[in-house]
Amino acid sequence: MSENKIRVLMSKPGIDGHWRGGIVVSRALRDAGMELIFGGFQNVQQIAEAAIQEDVDVIGLSIHSGAHFAYTRQLIDILKEKGVFENILIVVGGVIPAQDFDKLKEMGVGKVFGPGSMTSDIVSYINSHTKK
Amino acid sequence: MYDKNFLEKVKKEKENWEQLNKNAKEREVKFETDSGIPIKNLYTPLDVKGDYLEKINFPGQFPYTRGVYPNMYRGRLWTMRLFSGHGTPEETNKRWKYLYENGETGFSAAVDALTFNGIDPTNRDGAPEVGTSGVPLYCIDSLFALTEDIPIDKVSVALVVEPFTSAPVCAMYFNMAKMRGYDISKLIGTTQNDILTMTVGYIPYKNCPPNHLLRLACDLIEWTVPMKNVPLWHPINFTGYNYREGGIDAVQELGFVFASAISHIDNIIARGWKIDDFVNRLAFHLAAHKDFFEEIAKYRAARRIWATLMKDRYNAQDAKSHQFRFHVQTAGSSLTAQLPMINIVRTAIQGLEANIGGCQSLHTNSYDEAICLPSEAAALVALRTQQVIADETRIANTIDPLAGSYYVEWLTDEIEEKVWNYMAKIEKVGSIDKALSSGWLYKEMRDAFHKRRTKIENGEEIMIGVNKYKVPYDTCTDVFRTNPESIQIELDRIKKLKERRDNAKLEKILDELRKVCEKEINVMPVIMEATKEGATIQEICDIYREIYGIWEPPLAI
Numbered sequence: 061m062s063e064n065k066i067r068v069l070m071s072k073p074g075i076d077g078h079w080r081g082g083i084v085v086s087r088a089l090r091d092a093g094m095e096l097i098f099g100g101f102q103n104v105q106q107i108a109e110a111a112i113q114e115d116v117d118v119i120g121l122s123i124h125s126g127a128h129f130a131y132t133r134q135l136i137d138i139l140k141e142k143g144v145f146e147n148i149l150i151v152v153g154g155v156i157p158a159q160d161f162d163k164l165k166e167m168g169v170g171k172v173f174g175p176g177s178m179t180s181d182i183v184s185y186i187n188s189h190t191k192k
Numbered sequence: 193m194y195d196k197n198f199l200e201k202v203k204k205e206k207e208n209w210e211q212l213n214k215n216a217k218e219r220e221v222k223f224e225t226d227s228g229i230p231i232k233n234l235y236t237p238l239d240v241k242g243d244y245l246e247k248i249n250f251p252g253q254f255p256y257t258r259g260v261y262p263n264m265y266r267g268r269l270w271t272m273r274l275f276s277g278h279g280t281p282e283e284t285n286k287r288w289k290y291l292y293e294n295g296e297t298g299f300s301a302a303v304d305a306l307t308f309n310g311i312d313p314t315n316r317d318g319a320p321e322v323g324t325s326g327v328p329l330y331c332i333d334s335l336f337a338l339t340e341d342i343p344i345d346k347v348s349v350a351l352v353v354e355p356f357t358s359a360p361v362c363a364m365y366f367n368m369a370k371m372r373g374y375d376i377s378k379l380i381g382t383t384q385n386d387i388l389t390m391t392v393g394y395i396p397y398k399n400c401p402p403n404h405l406l407r408l409a410c411d412l413i414e415w416t417v418p419m420k421n422v423p424l425w426h427p428i429n430f431t432g433y434n435y436r437e438g439g440i441d442a443v444q445e446l447g448f449v450f451a452s453a454i455s456h457i458d459n460i461i462a463r464g465w466k467i468d469d470f471v472n473r474l475a476f477h478l479a480a481h482k483d484f485f486e487e488i489a490k491y492r493a494a495r496r497i498w499a500t501l502m503k504d505r506y507n508a509q510d511a512k513s514h515q516f517r518f519h520v521q522t523a524g525s526s527l528t529a530q531l532p533m534i535n536i537v538r539t540a541i542q543g544l545e546a547n548i549g550g551c552q553s554l555h556t557n558s559y560d561e562a563i564c565l566p567s568e569a570a571a572l573v574a575l576r577t578q579q580v581i582a583d584e585t586r587i588a589n590t591i592d593p594l595a596g597s598y599y600v601e602w603l604t605d606e607i608e609e610k611v612w613n614y615m616a617k618i619e620k621v622g623s624i625d626k627a628l629s630s631g632w633l634y635k636e637m638r639d640a641f642h643k644r645r646t647k648i649e650n651g652e653e654i655m656i657g658v659n660k661y662k663v664p665y666d667t668c669t670d671v672f673r674t675n676p677e678s679i680q681i682e683l684d685r686i687k688k689l690k691e692r693r694d695n696a697k698l699e700k701i702l703d704e705l706r707k708v709c710e711k712e713i714n715v716m717p718v719i720m721e722a723t724k725e726g727a728t729i730q731e732i733c734d735i736y737r738e739i740y741g742i743w744e745p746p747l748a749i
Contacts, residue, residue: 074305074317074318074320074321075305075306075309075317075318075321075397076321076325077305077397078394079395080438080439080641083641083747083748083749084642084645087642087749088645090749096749098747098749100395101317101395124325125305125320125325126321126325126564126565126674127320127321127324130320155529155562155563157563157564157671158529158563158665158666158667159667160671174529175528175529175562175563176528176529176530176562176655176658178649178659179645180649
């Protein structure tokens, strides 16, 4: 029943090349039966376009550059402008201080997974929080 | 190493001892090293094989197992070099001076993601990252600001840039030094220039294909050392640390760096140089990870492997060509955001490994590493940690203090054998650029990521605070924030530079660079000219992109 699978776009906004986190989580989501689209480096415009084109349920942002506020805000603005924000769950992971989690959630992120997060927790969060 | 009769006696007594203690219970854990080598409950003279003079010998003598210098830390302590950079060159300069005033003895420039990838903030894809993960170094003016009032003729500087940007950034640095009146033939320092860092350690954003990266790395080696423009410089630092952080083990770490070194050496030799013309300036940068004794054995094995490789494979004659000199960084991936203060303990233990293992230079991580770029307070603790090891523990009183330990000597042999085997495996894949473009190295990394992750998630690899004695994220640590004005400051810097420079003259030099790139001859002379005339990092790298194309790495999930 592939049409019932949760579809996830995993993206690295910007140009920072720390790729381990995004790959490890991608594999875990795929192993958990989700449809995984690995976007790699994308600017926020490309992320939004890919998310719409691929009709994803979830956008995963892997950010280790310290620029998590800028990229997340920009992406959510575009998703809102395109009228798809309400349908897509946004999950952010990476080296992000716990002090910043609330502000990201206020912007519209579902949950932030910082260093040391367990992939099993990410899988179960996504399974129970997709918006569609 | 021991008399046969003596070993017979030990063997017999050991059997008795085992018989006596056969019912002693053991904990239900796997007794093995981080790389998976099974570890016995006890090591004795029976485990130490081979001849002392051949395999271990004295410090400063082949095969350098005990250290590359005869006096090691009794002569001079290791260089205390903190990897450091944030915001703008001016702010980084301030941090450098602060650490220097507090006893740091070497500098290391952590650059931002734009500098790493050869773009400037006029590229909107990367603009939010100006200064967020390191110092922005986009033009020669940045290098002047970075080193203002810093005695670069006396203190060595490490420029942590990779083959795609090493030529322009080093050229900016060398030009700056010349313009300040220094004789660059006496300049000391290091360029990381490591092809694997920017391909498998970290994925490249719009860089060119690996075969060109390999050649560009070798251009810098050739121009500085055998061509004698900056002969004391270390033009490359094979940085196992960066890929080790991804999850590979100690054996793979050494396998990667040696396979990479072989490919670079072969390239320089193919240009007509002799091994002894350049090889003594090649340097290494290894990790100090969680397994205390395995890491120490790794450093000792690395020295022996390198010496043997240089002598047997390349017939290097100069003793300096046989010496494996290395910088160490404590393991960032071992640190946790949950218990940042415990990171100080982890780092101290890892620093101790590096020093007991005889490193030449050391970076100790800051306790806030898993949260943000180091704050001034955290960086100072990291520096003080090294100073405690150096000045309070007395570990530097004698050379290679663990030599002769039955366990450490046995483990050194084990690691050595496994590394030789792993190197043979990589060589079957081909030169390092082929191991990259074929995707083989990406699969090795991917497998390591998942293996490591699985071990942490099932509790086999313990991280205190994360999967044992779990605690929530620490929210008390001050989060260091980089300067949000950095983008504008750097845009202004480039604007001013472009107004000041002779654009017509620069265009001609850049045209010349295009020709040099097409002909695949050494890019350094013309990049020295171009950066002197004010070429930015992106203007140089765009020519590489134009001529060599952009490479999409074959990532494996």
